[in-house]
Amino acid sequence: MKLYYFPSPNPQKIRFALNELGLQCEDVPIDLARGEQRTPEFLALNPYGRVPVLVDGDLTLWESHAILAYLGEKTGKLWPTTAAGRADALRWLFFLTSSISPPTTEVVFNRIAVKLSGGTPDEAAIARGERALPGPLGVLERHLAKHKWILGADFSLADCDYGPTLNVLDKAGVSLAQFPQVRAYLDAIRARRAWQETPKLPGV
Numbered sequence: 001m002k003l004y005y006f007p008s009p010n011p012q013k014i015r016f017a018l019n020e021l022g023l024q025c026e027d028v029p030i031d032l033a034r035g036e037q038r039t040p041e042f043l044a045l046n047p048y049g050r051v052p053v054l055v056d057g058d059l060t061l062w063e064s065h066a067i068l069a070y071l072g073e074k075t076g077k078l079w080p081t082t083a084a085g086r087a088d089a090l091r092w093l094f095f096l097t098s099s100i101s102p103p104t105t106e107v108v109f110n111r112i113a114v115k116l117s118g119g120t121p122d123e124a125a126i127a128r129g130e131r132a133l134p135g136p137l138g139v140l141e142r143h144l145a146k147h148k149w150i151l152g153a154d155f156s157l158a159d160c161d162y163g164p165t166l167n168v169l170d171k172a173g174v175s176l177a178q179f180p181q182v183r184a185y186l187d188a189i190r191a192r193r194a195w196q197e198t199p200k201l202p203g204v
């Protein structure tokens, strides 16, 4: 397998998952700061010009949530075995992508990515993101009050989805003070060797 990679949250989800699963996979660096995601060669892999992309034999797959589900289905590890369990996993993946990622991106892009590229942060977008986050984070907080990990008692690939997003949200200065369960969950993610061995941007 090959993983087209940059140490930002979406590709980190997959590198974290591969580390947890103990799967061999070659990382192919794609430097977003240099625009390597827009070369014709890369656009042939992902016409949307985003990382991660996983190539496994004849399969070329983009979209981090699809890749997580694929790794779960392929290995049968860290992934539910029943139809209801799989639907539960997909529910939490969709919840992250539809309700937590968009406001997180508004804050993180303007607090971290824009600064790295020397641009000017859009303060209105940061404020919009910060206003939208407490709703979905509250749902997560109440869920984690009853469950150690996203799918219950056991760590799963759904946690590989939430970990990198919550990590960067925290690094971008979004306070988790009113979400102690989310804070404790993020600490538990950060304590995992597979996460510690996942490459990160300096200071992120």
Ligand SMILES: N[C@@H](CCC(=O)N[C@@H](CS)C(=O)NCC(=O)O)C(=O)O
Pocket (backbone or CB within 6 Å): 008, 009, 010, 011, 032, 037, 049, 050, 051, 052, 062, 063, 064, 065
């Ligand atoms: N929905 C996609 C989002 C992928 C995405 O936005 N990746 C970012 C890095 S975290 C990227 O490649 N950005 C490059 C760009 O916007 O030009 C996924 O979950 O994989």
